[in-house]
Amino acid sequence: MKKPAKQLLKKDRMDFPRPLTTVDVVIFTVLESGLNVLLVQRPEDPNEPYPGGWALPGGFVDIENDQDLESCARRKLKEKTGVDTPYLEQLGSWGGTTRDPRGWSATHVYFALIPAQDAVLQKGANAQDVAWFPVNQSVAKAKLAFDHLEILQAAISRLRNKVEYTSLPAYLLPEKFTLSELQHMYEVVMERPIEKSAFRTRVLSSNLVTPIQGMREGPNRPAQLYRLTDPNRPVFFPRTFKQKQK
Amino acid sequence: MKKPAKQLLKKDRMDFPRPLTTVDVVIFTVLESGLNVLLVQRPEDPNEPYPGGWALPGGFVDIENDQDLESCARRKLKEKTGVDTPYLEQLGSWGGTTRDPRGWSATHVYFALIPAQDAVLQKGANAQDVAWFPVNQSVAKAKLAFDHLEILQAAISRLRNKVEYTSLPAYLLPEKFTLSELQHMYEVVMERPIEKSAFRTRVLSSNLVTPIQGMREGPNRPAQLYRLTDPNRPVFFPRTFKQKQK
DNA sequence: CTATGTTAGTTGCACAGTAGCACTAATGTT
C-alpha cells in the first residue's frame, strides 16, 4: 500500500534507477535453405554477457542520437545488412529482472523482411561475426544469448500467422517478380503447398500487385512480371488459405 | 561512421544515460454508452507534465519491485480497477525524444478487457480522478496527455481488427453469459449488426464456448448459459465476418 | 385460460470464394 504522501523526492528529480534499454531486430530472408534469420556473434570478451554466443542484432538505445525506437531499429538493420528500406514492424517488448545479467532490462523488438539479394552482410564495429541461420534447423541448437530464442520464436509465429492473411511475403522479393515466385515465398514461409489457381485469383483480385512491362524469360513459357501496387503498406486478405487435405 | 576502436569505457560501466521507462495500460469495457476506456487525471502540480490533463493509467517501472513488464501492467490495472484477472495483451511500445517533456522516454503499452461489473474504480495514491470515457465521443475532446491519443487510437484499431476473427469480446462479459449477450458485445465493438444465424453457427462450431447448467430467466424465452471453453486463451476464427450490404 | 409481445433458437435457400484438378499456352531442347 502506498501512502498518499507526496512523492516529490522521487518524481521531481528524475534520478531513480532506470532499466537498461535496448532495441533488437529479427531480420528474415528466404535463401535456398528456406526461411533464414540474421544473427550476430557476441564479442569473446569475458566481461560481456554470453561471450561468443549468437544473438539477435541490436544494442542499447543511444538517447543522444536516436530520435525514436523505430529509427534506432532502422539504424541497426542498416549497420548489419546495408538494407535501408525493408519491411519493418514492431514485434513487442520484453523486460524484466532476469533477462540480462547486468540488471533490469527492457528490449524493444522489431522484425524485418528483406530480399536475399539486397543483403550485404557487414561485420560489426566489434568485429563480430554476422550470419544467416536457417530457421528450422540450426537455430534451436545455436543456444541464443539472453531470451533471444523466445523472442525469435515469437517472431516466427507472428510471421507464420500473418502470412495467412497478408502480403508480407512480397517483401522477401525484389521489386519485380512473377506470380510463381511470389507463390513460392508464401510456400516457403508457410511450409506447405498452395493451390495455384486459388492463389492467383486471390492475389489478383486483392489489388496486391500490378502487372508491369516485361516478362521473366527462361527455358520455358515466359511469365508476366509484377510489382507491389503500394509498396508502403501491406495488403490484408479477407480470408485465410485453407489446408489442402491431400 | 563508428570506429572499430574499443568502447570499453561505455560498455563496461553501465552508467551511460538511459531512457525513462514506463508502462501504460489501455483498459476497455462496455457500458451502456458503448465501448469505454479508463483514464486518470494527472495531478494539478505545475511541476508535473500535463497537470490536470487526462492520461492512460500507467507510470514508471519500479525496478526494485516489478519482476517484469507484464506484472507491472497487472499491478497498475489492479490499482485502478481492482480487477486482477483480465484479458491482457501487449499492444506495443512507444519511445522517442519528444513524447515526454522530462526527456527521452519509452513506454510499454498493454491493453486489457474487463467486464463492466468487475470494475470498482479506485482513486489513486495521488488522489487523481479515475473515470470511464466513451471511446467515440469525449475521447477526442479530452486532449490526452503525452502521445496517449495516438496510443489509444492504436489500441482501438487493434481491438476492432481482432474482433473480426477472435473471441476477444467474450472477455468483456462475466463468467456466465448467453449467446445473445455475446453477440451484443461483438456488435458494440464492431459498431455494426451481425447476422444472428451466422454468428451462432460460427461461435458454436469453433468450440469457443461450452454450455453450462442453467438458463438466463426473464420476461421471455429463457436462454442457455455458456462459459468460455478455455478462458486462458482466446480463440481465432478461420474467417472474418462479412459486411452486411444494405 | 387464451392472446399477444418478445426474445431464443432453427431451417432452408441463394450466393461467393476456394480446393481440386484438368485443361490450354508458350517457350527451349532434343
Add this chain to the structure above:
DNA sequence: AACATTAGTGCTACTGTGCAACTAACATAG
C-alpha cells in the same frame, strides 16, 4: 516435330455466410 517444363485458365464440388422466414418458450394483459 515431339517433348519437357513452367505459365496461366476453366470447370465442378464444397463450405461458410447473408438473408429471411420459421418454430419455441417464456411473462403478462385481458
